[in-house]
Amino acid sequence: RKEVEQDPGPFNVPEGATVAFNCTYSNSASQSFFWYRQDCRKEPKLLMSVYSSGNEDGRFTAQLNRASQYISLLIRDSKLSDSATYLCVVNKGTGNQFYFGTGTSLTVIP
Amino acid sequence: DTEVTQTPKHLVMGMTNKKSLKCEQHMGHRAMYWYKQKAKKPPELMFVYSYEKLSINESVPSRFSPECPNSSLLNLHLHALQPEDSALYLCASSYRTDPGTNTEAFFGQGTRLTVV
Secondary structure, eight states, rough: OOOOEEEEOEEEEEOOOOOEEEEESOOOOEEEEEEEEETTSOEEEEEEEOOOTOEETEEEEEETTTTTEEEEEEEOOOGGGGGGEEEEEEEOSOOOOOOEEEOEEEEOOO | OEEEEEOSSSEEEEEEEEEEEEEOOOOOEEEEEEEEEESSSSOEEEEEEETTTTEOOOOOOOOOEEEETTTEEEEEEEEEOOOGGGGGEEEEEOOOTTTTTOOOEEEEEOOEEEEE
16 A cells, blocks of 8 residues: 555646645654645645644645544645646655655646 | 755766766755656655665665765765666755654755666
8 A cells, every 4th residue: 555645636727716635644653744846847845734733824725634644735716826746745754754645736727 | 055956957878877866955954865756656765864874775776876975965876777767866855853843855856867
């Protein structure tokens, strides 16, 4: 079983739409959780860390459910510039191992 | 300085060549990583160095040989690669912290490797 599972999409949404991505992880000992964004032929860049209490950064909201081993990302009022692949990342902590989900492709359409 | 710098950006090598990929960071991070990324796939962890010691080897073939000369540098030595090894090789670094602390990994721009 993979460490981190994501729906690969693709998600094609109109500008202004709200879109949600989900991710599950298999190791209950996982310690840290993140959403990264990767543009075509670029390196992954941190979008936001995910905290147990949930956290928000502008149009982006991340949630963590440790009991269900589930992470989510909500993007409100989608912009064309949000088009990218969104990667769920889990750090098992003990070995500082960052494991990536398969990534979810988002295209925001004018 | 929040950069991880990788060189070269592109590399074409033959199956009998020996080459090295280099990675540098000056953020004081004590954990450094090599990842391999094929097209339309997520990055796959290869190696983790913690305090300049190899702590994780994800069953990577011996034709890939990592080296961490000091806390700022990480190399990946390549020898006798196969065409299927062609990929984007990403270096990353993070603070080495106790479990439970959220600390993100910073990635370099990668070396796009083609084996011919």
